[in-house]
Amino acid sequence: MLFSAFIFGFTPILARLSFEGGGNGITMVFLRSAIGLPLLAVIMLVKKIPFKLPKELLKDILIAGIFGYGFTSILLYSSYNYIDISLAVTLHFINPVLVMLGCAVIFREKLGAYKWVALIMSIMGIIFLLEAVTYVRPLGIFFSLASGVTCAFYIIFLGRSKVKELHFFTVTFYLALIQGVMAFIFGLAIGQLTFALTPLAWMYAVIIALCVTIGGVTFFQLGVINAGPPTASMISTLEPITSIVLGSLILAENLTSFRIIGGFLIVSSVIVISLAERKAMFKQQAI
Numbered sequence: 001m002l003f004s005a006f007i008f009g010f011t012p013i014l015a016r017l018s019f020e021g022g023g024n025g026i027t028m029v030f031l032r033s034a035i036g037l038p039l040l041a042v043i044m045l046v047k048k049i050p051f052k053l054p055k056e057l058l059k060d061i062l063i064a065g066i067f068g069y070g071f072t073s074i075l076l077y078s079s080y081n082y083i084d085i086s087l088a089v090t091l092h093f094i095n096p097v098l099v100m101l102g103c104a105v106i107f108r109e110k111l112g113a114y115k116w117v118a119l120i121m122s123i124m125g126i127i128f129l130l131e132a133v134t135y136v137r138p139l140g141i142f143f144s145l146a147s148g149v150t151c152a153f154y155i156i157f158l159g160r161s162k163v164k165e166l167h168f169f170t171v172t173f174y175l176a177l178i179q180g181v182m183a184f185i186f187g188l189a190i191g192q193l194t195f196a197l198t199p200l201a202w203m204y205a206v207i208i209a210l211c212v213t214i215g216g217v218t219f220f221q222l223g224v225i226n227a228g229p230p231t232a233s234m235i236s237t238l239e240p241i242t243s244i245v246l247g248s249l250i251l252a253e254n255l256t257s258f259r260i261i262g263g264f265l266i267v268s269s270v271i272v273i274s275l276a277e278r279k280a281m282f283k284q285q286a287i
Helices: 001-017 027-046 055-079 085-092 094-104 113-131 138-160 168-190 199-227 229-235 238-250 257-286
Strands: none
Touching: 001 027, 001 055, 001 085, 001 113, 001 199, 027 055, 027 199, 055 085, 055 138, 055 168, 055 199, 055 238, 085 138, 085 238, 094 113, 094 138, 094 257, 113 257, 168 257, 238 257
């Protein structure tokens, strides 16, 4: 799980570095899928994991892939063109709080005191972050926040659909396929799909594909299975922390006091939610 958090926090740095070699967000999303899909296929063939998708789940896969996984990647990677990596990843990480709100509004789940505290902390964190970025283009803020919304939808939808009953490699394969098709069409439509990359940018693209499609997804799934969802979600808060630290060290991104406070509040809100979930899980086990 620690490896997964590091991978998802580090690969955005590589994406930004690839931009210096001719890349952009849409291109990186497409290459992530195009390079990762053959590797996923080989793994599934070797492990004899079925490619067959039940017809009754086709609609759910399309919804999850288009409105969740696909849009999340495109929006988040596009935000890297406009704002700092650390800021984009931190704003994107409002998704756990949005998941909580979505379940409360749509499925009438009750919010305990812990979750209300987490909600307030997350809102305050966003305010601090926005105070620190008055000099950047609002489009980057919109993209990163929108990616958090689509990611929250993706998590809620998968949790409520039968897609989760499939092997996680099967789900990942089709989600990556949908993501790649979306990025290709979207990139062509807006003229952002390019393959005129420097050798170094191509290397970054390959590393991103290997790390995210194979390593990140696999380690995250294993973390959830072995440690449980509450612990997994708590450890995943290392993602924005990794991006903030490495963004400052590698990309020389400015760490203002507002940004530090905002990032701390958002990460803390996720930890509070995780603690609340763990407490509720222990109560259920005790009954």
